[in-house]
Amino acid sequence: DVKVTQSSRYLVKRTGEKVFLECVQDMDHENMFWYRQDPGLGLRLIYFSYDVKMKEKGDIPEGYSVSREKKERFSLILESASTNQTSMYLCASSLLAGRYNEQFFGPGTRLTVL
Amino acid sequence: LAKTTQPISMDSYEGQEVNITCSHNNIATNDYITWYQQFPSQGPRFIIQGYKTKVTNEVASLFIPADRKSSTLSLPRVSLSDTAVYYCLVGDIGNAGNMLTFGGGTRLMVKP
Numbered sequence: 001d002v003k004v005t006q007s008s009r010y011l012v013k014r015t016g017e018k019v020f021l022e023c024v025q026d027m028d029h030e031n032m033f034w035y036r037q038d039p040g041l042g043l044r045l046i047y048f049s050y051d052v053k054m055k056e057k058g059d060i061p062e063g064y065s066v067s068r069e070k071k072e073r074f075s076l077i078l079e080s081a082s083t084n085q086t087s088m089y090l091c092a093s094s095l096l097a098g099r100y101n102e103q104f105f106g107p108g109t110r111l112t113v114l
Numbered sequence: 115l116a117k118t119t120q121p122i123s124m125d126s127y128e129g130q131e132v133n134i135t136c137s138h139n140n141i142a143t144n145d146y147i148t149w150y151q152q153f154p155s156q157g158p159r160f161i162i163q164g165y166k167t168k169v170t171n172e173v174a175s176l177f178i179p180a181d182r183k184s185s186t187l188s189l190p191r192v193s194l195s196d197t198a199v200y201y202c203l204v205g206d207i208g209n210a211g212n213m214l215t216f217g218g219g220t221r222l223m224v225k226p
Contacts, residue, residue, distance in 0.1 A: 004157070035216075042201060043158070043216040090157050102148070105157025 003027070004106035006091050012112045019078040021109050023091030032074035033092040033103065034058075034066060043090065049074055081113045118202050118217035125223045132189045134220050136202030139183050144206040147178060147185045152199045152219070161200075162187070189222075197224045 007022035025032065033048040035058075045058030047066040055066050063085060067075045074093075078085055088110050092103040119137040126132045138147070146165055150158035162169055164176040164185070175188040189196060202217040 040218065042218040045216075092157070102160040102163065103150075103158075105159070107155070108157055 004091055004093055004104050006089075006106040006109050008109050009107060010110050010112075012114065013078075013081050014114050015082060017078075017081050017113075019081050019111065019113075021076040021078075021089055021091075021111070023074045023076070023093075023106060024072055025074075025093040025104070026072065027093070027095070027104075028071065029093035029095050029104075030071075031094040031096070031103075032068065033094075034064075034074065034076045035090045035092065036060070037088040037090055037108070046076065081111075083113050085111065086113045087111060118204055120200075120202055120217040120220045122218065123221040123223070125225060126192055127225050128193055129191050132192050132196075132222060132224075134187045134189075134200055134202075134222070135184055136187070136204075136217055137184045138202070138204045141182050141204055142206070145182075145204050146206060147176065147182075148203040149174070149176065149185075149187045150201045150203060150216075152201065158201060192222075192224045194224050194226065196222065198222060 004025045013019050031050050034046045035043040036046055037043050044060050046060055046064050047055055047058050049055045049068040052068055052071050065077045088108050090108045091106040094103045146163055148163040149161045151161050152158040162171055162174045162176045164178050166178050169176045177186040199219040199221050201219045
């Protein structure tokens with residue numbers, strides 16, 4: 001079975017802190033994604049990556065950056081956390097590059113910024 | 115950018131067939147339509163994917179009309195465990211700039 005793991009289930013940070021959310025997949029997938037999920041808004045794509053060191057902006061990249069130094073790991077970075085970034089963050093991966101395929105999601109990280 | 119629209123919520127009873135429709139008027143030629151299911155405190159889980167006409171697997175069917183401007187997820191004989199949020203996703207990451215768009219989700223409540 002594909003396994004996507006996220007570094008924390010719950011995280012509490014203070015405004016202005018730098019926050020790292022880590023995601024690891026164990027099935028050699030090409031694509032990795034970061035979403036945030038808020039009540040009433042569904043899932044919104046922040047960034048995705050189709051290869052090591054490659055990234056593409058999603059719908060809401062402002063205030064975020066990403067890093068993919070290894071194929072299995074995709075990190076989401078909040079350079080200076082703000083309260084409006086309090087949300088559930090979901091990481092996903094999919095097999096093939098260059099075409100859409102089934103995404104496998106991690107359990108999510110609920111981030112609270114105080 | 116193919117925006118999707120789904121009903122916010124639906125109620126059903128055990129044993130009934132449930133149909134959830136997603137509208138995606140601006141769907142592009144290369145876009146696929148995918149449905150996901152999400153339970154509380156879990157990430158979404160893939161249910162079914164299609165491009166046109168009808169697709170069926172062991173848990174659901176997906177109906178897509180010829181103009182592809184909408185799609186309908188059909189769940190046969192639902193049970194209480196089908197209570198979840200269902201998301202319609204339209205997109206293709208094959209071309210730079212094409213975004214993956216989730217709808218707002220439909221909260222399905224199955225009652226005994």
